[in-house]
Amino acid sequence: MKIGVPKEVKDQEGRVAITPTGVQYLFQNGHSLVVEQDAGLGSGFTNEQYQQAGAQIVSTAEAWAVDLVVKVKEPMPSEYQYLDRQRVFTFFHLAGVTPSLTEELLKKGTTAIAYETLEDEHGRLPILAPMSAVAGNMATLMGSYYLARFNHGKGTQLGKVLGKRHGKVVVIGDGVVGQHAAQVACGMGAEVFVAGIDPDFMHKIKSTVLPDATFFLSSPDAIGQHLVDTDLVVGAILCRGAHAAKVVSEVMIKSMEAGSVVVDVSIDQGGCIETSRPTTHSDPVFIKHGVVHYCVTNMPGAYPRTSTLALMDATLPYILKIANIDKEALMRDKGLLKAVNVFDGKITCLAVAEALGMLDKYQG
Numbered sequence: 001m002k003i004g005v006p007k008e009v010k011d012q013e014g015r016v017a018i019t020p021t022g023v024q025y026l027f028q029n030g031h032s033l034v035v036e037q038d039a040g041l042g043s044g045f046t047n048e049q050y051q052q053a054g055a056q057i058v059s060t061a062e063a064w065a066v067d068l069v070v071k072v073k074e075p076m077p078s079e080y081q082y083l084d085r086q087r088v089f090t091f092f093h094l095a096g097v098t099p100s101l102t103e104e105l106l107k108k109g110t111t112a113i114a115y116e117t118l119e120d121e122h123g124r125l126p127i128l129a130p131m132s133a134v135a136g137n138m139a140t141l142m143g144s145y146y147l148a149r150f151n152h153g154k155g156t157q158l159g160k161v162l163g164k165r166h167g168k169v170v171v172i173g174d175g176v177v178g179q180h181a182a183q184v185a186c187g188m189g190a191e192v193f194v195a196g197i198d199p200d201f202m203h204k205i206k207s208t209v210l211p212d213a214t215f216f217l218s219s220p221d222a223i224g225q226h227l228v229d230t231d232l233v234v235g236a237i238l239c240r241g242a243h244a245a246k247v248v249s250e251v252m253i254k255s256m257e258a259g260s261v262v263v264d265v266s267i268d269q270g271g272c273i274e275t276s277r278p279t280t281h282s283d284p285v286f287i288k289h290g291v292v293h294y295c296v297t298n299m300p301g302a303y304p305r306t307s308t309l310a311l312m313d314a315t316l317p318y319i320l321k322i323a324n325i326d327k328e329a330l331m332r333d334k335g336l337l338k339a340v341n342v343f344d345g346k347i348t349c350l351a352v353a354e355a356l357g358m359l360d361k362y363q364g
Helices: 020-028 047-053 060-064 077-082 099-108 128-146 176-188 199-208 220-227 250-255 265-269 304-323 334-339 350-355
Strands: 002-005 032-036 056-058 068-070 087-090 111-114 159-161 164-166 168-172 191-196 214-217 232-235 261-264 285-288 291-294 340-343
Touching (some): 002 060, 020 032, 087 304, 128 291, 128 304, 176 191, 176 232, 232 265, 304 334
Parallel strands (some): 032 056, 068 087, 168 232, 232 261
Antiparallel strands (some): 111 340, 285 291
């Protein structure tokens, strides 16, 4: 199969979908690869390295004119012109972006295979997990940075000063993002509270991963009470394939102290904070009701080298698997079936169809 790797065009997105090592592996397994010129430079990979691995360096249009396109982020409007009946394997987050992308995929007959809904044999999300870990680590670091007074924050430093803890962090969600955000906050020395919905799971995480954090059952009342004196809130809610639940209301945001910070990692799926809206690395924050909001939709893109290497470890076996089977076989593979969001002009993920109000385009 011919596999194409376009250069990412989303704002400040330096990741690349396949490394030279990945190219070599796929080439040795009988597939041909074309890589858009300079696609890997943001992650430290040169055109020459890709050529040495067996890839051909091509133009944007040529990178898309293949059987299988492998990307990092969803196609942007400037890329819609290249959509055709090919397969595209990437982070789509269709429930959290404008319906225009889904409409284009349907119109062009593109097969959309989403990283974020692909499941392994244990029902886990193996491709989403490494990027969630990077975003979780980053959430606390960005929150701490924007708490600085020169960034319009309240001036609270997260960490210990001569043995005394400073700063309160509330992490809403105890999955991969939440655990990593809480680990960083605990390591810095802040007072950390984590909201979850499963008492048994929270007990397990506290005993094995986050012994210094305080866990509480997530409810509007409990979250509201905590936010009144919280310095940093990290939104880490995941609803597989669907729009994230709005667990933090505008009323709660209004109750927070001026200069507090929220980092909504769920923004890729529409955000879990009512006052959130998508931002970019070039313009990452806005202030509403005195609270600094950080809602960048491609957070791991800020650390492209680490993110690319971690992503490649997760995607490579699935890239090979997809390349080795015909299109119809995608719909017969239990794990890959969950990843197929659009197929032959129909939405095949119910959560996406419901989120976009496009049930008339759904085919289960």
